[in-house]
Amino acid sequence: MKKNLRTFTMASAIVLATSFAAAEPTVLVDVDFSEKCTAGSEDSPQMLKYTSDFTSSTGLGYTGWSVSSAAGIGQAGGSLYIADGAYIRTPYITGVSTTNGAIKVTMEVKLRNTNMGIAQLKWGYSNTYYYEIYTGDWTTVEYIITPTSSSSYSNYAQISPYLVADGMFLKSVKIEQSPEFLGVPTAYLPSDANGSSFTAKWETVSGATKYYLDVYSYDGEGNKVMFVDSKEVTPTSSYAKSVSYKVEGLDPAVTYYYVVRAANDAAVSGNSEEIEVVKAIASLATPEVAVATGDGGSYTARWDAVPDAESYLINVVCRKTLAEAGSADLLSESFNCFTSGTVGNYEYAYDRHLEMLGEPGWTGKNMCYISGGIGLTPYSGDEAYLITPALDLSADNGKVTVVLTAAATTAGSFITTGSIGLALVDAEDNMSGEKVIYLDVNGFGEYTVTLEGGTAESKVKIYDVNGNTSVRFFFDDITVSQVKPAGFVSTFNYLNDDVEATEFSGSIEADDNAAYYITVTAAARTALGGSLSTVYSAPSEEKLIAGFSGVENVAVGAADNIAVKSIGGGMIEVVCDADAVVEVYDLSGRRIASADVSAGVNVIDVKASGIVIAKAGSVVAKIAL
Secondary structure: OOOOOOOOOOOOOOOOOOEOOOOOOEEEEEEEHHHOOOOOOOOOOEEOOOOHHHHOOOOOOOOOOEEOOHHHEEEOOOOEEEOOOOOEEOOOOOOOOOOOOEEEEEEEEEEOOOOOEEEEEEEOOOEEEEEEEOOOOOEEEEEEEOOOOOOHHHOOEEEEEEOOOOOEEEEEEEEEEEOOOOOOOOEOOOOOOOOOEEEEEEEOOOOOOEEEEEEEEEOOOOOEEEEEEEEEEOOOOOOOOEEEEEEEOOOOOOOOEEEEEEEOOOOEOOOOOOEEOOOOOOOOOOOOEEEEEOHHHEEEEEEOOOOOOOEEEEEEEEEEEOOOOEEEEEEEEOOOOOOOOEOOEOEEEOHHHHOOOOOOOOEEEOEEEEOOEEEEOOEOOEOOEEEOOOEOOOOHHHOEEEEEEEEEEEOOEEEOOEEEEEEEEOOOOOEEEEEEEEEOOOOOEEEEEEEOOOOOOEEEEEEEOOOOOOEEEEEEEEEEEEEEOOOOEEEEEEEEEEEOOOEEEEEOOOOOOEEEEEEEEEEEEEEEOOEEEEEEOOOOOOEEOOOOOOOOOOOOOEOOOEEEEEEEOOEEEEEEOOOEEEEEEOOOOOEEEEEEEOOEEEEEEOOOOOEEEEEEOOEEEEEEO
């Protein structure tokens, strides 16, 4: 059973203390709503008309309390009903001490019309806690809070449902402080794990005098296999902000996890969040790939295991030569190299992630990624954009077609009011042909745009036009195409995959004038800078998939004013009546020679052997050197 480090979008995960001593705590707030909230019922709450109905002495009399809106609060026959999006807030709490232990908040809650949701507690201005509920019955929930200020303005509780379909009921709230209440330690991702050792580190907890550390792995049935069991760790100083302990003697082939508990002579907290020990990896070696082919277009690529690699990204590209003028895909990217993240829980993307795309040269700013897609995360006062590699878009009078599959979201939900800009960027970074796409599909939709002004070194820029920092844009396909002359070679992604083995088998379709190539990139999770990310190797050397690389339909060309032929020794002869440009390509579509020729007989040294494609003016020739 493979366990992964959980990604938290919440501010904290609450685990309760497992035992407390019998000493009397200081009671700060103690309210039982069942005494006054007797109108209505759970099936039909009686909603308040005015906020004063809750807070005034002529209403329910909860003086000093506040509510978000009367429309979201109601009496429910012995409890208080809080609708989705609404909240109640305690008065500012006096008597809080930063040296008198942690604060425990205890509430009796019940979800309405569901058995799964979260009770949210905001403490003061900046701390938010969540308690996950998996029952439709009355539940006692508790939160342990370490106070950071004694000011009453920093100490109050705001209570609300979170990710609940139809609100929740609240019967009572009790807030206490005691030296014997211990908060749960916040544990950190190790940044020095090397396979045989790591340093566990966590924040100190007010009132704790020692900590218990567990380090373990999981067997095939998901059972814990303890490596370190309740190791007692004592802080080096009473003023320390954090505590650490180095664990050694690990098996590099095993994945370990750790948790820590705060303790004193009277109590022990619950476990911290489970932390996976992920090796800190700065770089990965490049795989060396060999390809064997079989019948029917089948092939198998194999490579030696790369040290520390957890998986390998497979990329197969197709390079197709036009036998006659027509539309050619100059760039086709599916973003399938990204295999994690969702629109509601995306990962931030940086330049190193762009290196995983099918073609080199992508750039961007304020980006993110999801499984199978890339996105933009607009930031206040800053640009958010994605720019393709430079392409030769000078044909067809610079007219270019872009097909983009895109979506817009707010707070993880699709919207139909987003808009993005598309433009061409030349070699001097000048933009031209700007157009705006209105993303009016609730989800991913396909949008086609024609841009004009293409040059020999143009890029397509996709960018945020409104600067709305609450909107995110995602793209899971982009194709850039243009009408090109005969002999043009277009490159597009044919397949992307992700495997853990050191071989990959697949098949390709025989296609006229096409060549297929494969690269393999090693990947692994890494823990650097206190966060979890992915490190990639450079892509392997491109390997030809044998058997389907011929350029079969390009006829040896001649016209009244141009003739092209091989004269041996890697040389070609071009006879023309007027000046022309000659370009020579190998079967993968790479240009290997280019020359300006004059009227008459010209000899060009290609410095190559085998089959090549020569283009001279309007003539395209397949030549054996």
